Amino acid sequence: MNQSYCIFAAQYFPHLGGVERYTYHLAKELTARGDRVVIVTSNVQRLSSYECMDGIPVYRFPCLNLLDGRFPVLKPTGDFFKIHRQLKHQRFDKVIVNTRFYPHSLYGVLFGKIRGAKTVVIDHGSSHLTVHNPFWDTVGGWYEHLFTKILQLFCQDYYGVSQASVRWLKHFHIRAKGTLYNAIDLKEIQARLDKPKRDFRKECQIPNHASVITFTGRLLREKGLLPLTQAFSQLQKIYPDTYLCIAGDGDLEQELRAIDDSHMKILGRLDAGEIIDLLRITDIFCLPSVSEGFSTSLLEAAACGNYIVVTDTACPYELLPDHTGGTILRELSASAIADGLCHALEHPKERQTAIKNTYQKLTENFTWDIVTDKVQAL
Numbered sequence: 001m002n003q004s005y006c007i008f009a010a011q012y013f014p015h016l017g018g019v020e021r022y023t024y025h026l027a028k029e030l031t032a033r034g035d036r037v038v039i040v041t042s043n044v045q046r047l048s049s050y051e052c053m054d055g056i057p058v059y060r061f062p063c064l065n066l067l068d069g070r071f072p073v074l075k076p077t078g079d080f081f082k083i084h085r086q087l088k089h090q091r092f093d094k095v096i097v098n099t100r101f102y103p104h105s106l107y108g109v110l111f112g113k114i115r116g117a118k119t120v121v122i123d124h125g126s127s128h129l130t131v132h133n134p135f136w137d138t139v140g141g142w143y144e145h146l147f148t149k150i151l152q153l154f155c156q157d158y159y160g161v162s163q164a165s166v167r168w169l170k171h172f173h174i175r176a177k178g179t180l181y182n183a184i185d186l187k188e189i190q191a192r193l194d195k196p197k198r199d200f201r202k203e204c205q206i207p208n209h210a211s212v213i214t215f216t217g218r219l220l221r222e223k224g225l226l227p228l229t230q231a232f233s234q235l236q237k238i239y240p241d242t243y244l245c246i247a248g249d250g251d252l253e254q255e256l257r258a259i260d261d262s263h264m265k266i267l268g269r270l271d272a273g274e275i276i277d278l279l280r281i282t283d284i285f286c287l288p289s290v291s292e293g294f295s296t297s298l299l300e301a302a303a304c305g306n307y308i309v310v311t312d313t314a315c316p317y318e319l320l321p322d323h324t325g326g327t328i329l330r331e332l333s334a335s336a337i338a339d340g341l342c343h344a345l346e347h348p349k350e351r352q353t354a355i356k357n358t359y360q361k362l363t364e365n366f367t368w369d370i371v372t373d374k375v376q377a378l
Helices: 018-032 078-088 103-115 134-152 163-170 186-194 225-238 253-257 272-280 296-303 334-346 348-365 368-376
Strands: 004-009 036-042 050-053 056-061 063-066 071-074 094-098 118-123 158-160 211-216 242-247 264-268 284-287 307-311 327-329
Touching: 004 018, 004 103, 018 036, 018 056, 018 094, 018 296, 018 368, 036 078, 036 103, 056 078, 071 103, 094 103, 103 118, 103 134, 118 163, 158 163, 186 272, 186 296, 211 225, 211 272, 211 296, 225 242, 225 253, 225 334, 242 272, 253 264, 272 296, 284 296, 284 334, 296 307, 296 348, 307 334, 307 348, 327 334, 334 348
Parallel strands: 004 036, 004 094, 036 056, 094 118, 118 158, 211 242, 211 284, 242 264, 284 307, 307 327
Antiparallel strands: 050 056, 063 071
8 A cells, every 4th residue: 555755854955965865765766666755855055945856746944054054944934834834734644754953853753743644763873963163062962962852752763774873872862663774776876887977087087007095975074084185195105006086065175175186086066876987986985984874875885896994983884794894994093094095905805805795785785675665664
């Protein structure tokens, strides 16, 4: 029997991030199975308050863009109440709220409870949001604890996108009902790998024999990008025929572009297909983040046959249980990253074995077919 879903995400396309892609792929798979899906998000980029994207209705609440859009806060204007009335007249069997600490999330939980729909919250994090200011980070932590207590008054069903997210929920005294893993569409990725639209090796003037190290994601300080660039400078002294490609946008973009290194390519924001084109020419994917829930970028890298170098605080151990799947860094520092990258370059046979192991785990556990089955069974 087909069902109706209302999926809340504080941010959505064209804003690009892990939660946005999770929302899109889940909605796409549910729709392909004949279910009706509506997405409710925030109007971070001053777009239309309603549009149909890939056959899926998307409503955008007006909001205040705090922290450069990283923390949208709902704004009760005429458009807000207009969207609220439109949603109120629709029937939903299930309400899915992505992330836990936005005002948008509280609205979604209240909406589901009032409508009598099965309501669940999916947590995507594994640490507090940081602005790299001790005072405001402390205030933010207090806010998140208080806000989570309020959210728990109206919803008791919580899931994590990884075991790290499940453990993080325990920090708020929440026992998760289970995991609804982040996932990828392998068929879509393979189709793009077979027919790429951009040749980044040619565009970036990277020789065929050179090794390519890649990072994709938001260009934020907590992603470990500055230590990565420092590590790359150290690496070049040993392996001069290596290139570092960084794709994404964010606060650090201009600072990264100011680095004078012809082997470092700052590519800016790429769409989903272009990311696959880039990963197609990549040898090693590096994610030195301070923390991650379950990075979509890692799944994409594994699907494209990249060897993975990742910090233990960002590592999804379900995908990389140990060093047989990649290099897991025990600290976030330029020297540790450089050592990890050197080890990967020095052991090509080990890399190939790890790539095969990771790809097998990917196909067995982290596809949208598997995740959507679980969502429909909620």
